[in-house]
Amino acid sequence: MIRAERLNDIVHYLRRMHQAVTAETLAKTFEVSPRTIYRDIQSLIDTGVPINGEAGVGYVIDKHYHLPPIMFDADEIEAIALGIGMVSNWTDQAFANKAQSAFKKIQATLPPLLLHELHQISTFSEPSHYKIPWEVSFTEVRECIRRKHKIQFNYLDLQDRTTQRTIWPLALVSFSPVWLLAGWCELRQTFRNFRLDRISGFETLKQSFPNERDKNLKAYLAQVEHD
The missing domain is CATH 2.30.30 (SH3 type barrels.)
Structure with missing residues (x-):
């Protein structure tokens, strides 16, 4: 994992936690040393991320902090595309339309490199004759x-x-x-x-x-x- 991705993931991780998280816990989670976590936390604080705490005690983040637009890697984009394809083929048209709308919004935020990866996707969900129809909406x-x-x-x-x-x-x-x-x-x-x-x-x-x-x-x- 490159450092920029790890910093972003640390922010997401802290936002999910309801109590202070120690550097040791973060180090195990992200498979780095506690010293690296100390540096990462300080870098995030230096860029304005509202993280409070200290080494040996734990870190918490202000839950009102708004993250910048989420960036995905190629595998995450492929997983999202596959999930949207499955929604489209195995639910109903109204939900499929919502899934396609969400995917268009995601595509609009992707940089050129990831748009290229999106066009190279080789994992698909196709309509199946095994789908059992139902009357209920x-x-x-x-x-x-x-x-x-x-x-x-x-x-x-x-x-x-x-x-x-x-x-x-x-x-x-x-x-x-x-x-x-x-x-x-x-x-x-x-x-x-x-x-x-x-x-x-x-x-x-x-x-x-x-x-x-x-x-x-x-x-x-x-x-x-x-x-």
Whole structure:
């Protein structure tokens, strides 16, 4: 890693931390010596980055500090392009349009060298006939998750039995080629996963759901990890 990249990454790292970070921790993270970290921190301070602290105690950064435009390396650009291609091919048109819009904004900030690298990308995501179609609006589901609106729908299980469910939607999870809607099911009083392609009669309810500790996304992810 060249020094300019490391300095930028140190700033990002400190912004993510909620407590002071020692030079030794930074040295291990960036695989350099503590002495190098001391010099890097001083260089950042000299250029106006609001880092407070001292050697042996730890460093913190003012969270109100605004970073300059983010720069990417060639591999990061390729990863972003691949991710945007996958969004375009495996979600819906509205979300694909947002992904393409974001990528155009990123391209507009790239220097000529990285634009050249972008045109040399050799990792792609293409449309697939294995994609399983669904009737529900992918974008509407995302909005319900974001706005914490309850939803109601008919669900056809793998035994071809249909039940009506009221769900607190928490996340959309891709198990290609299947998309799952994860949420708290009022009928079963537990977390459940629902295949989008088996949902019909989808309805967004006016009622919102609270962020209860045992029914939120964090609790869902903890259960998945435990299982």
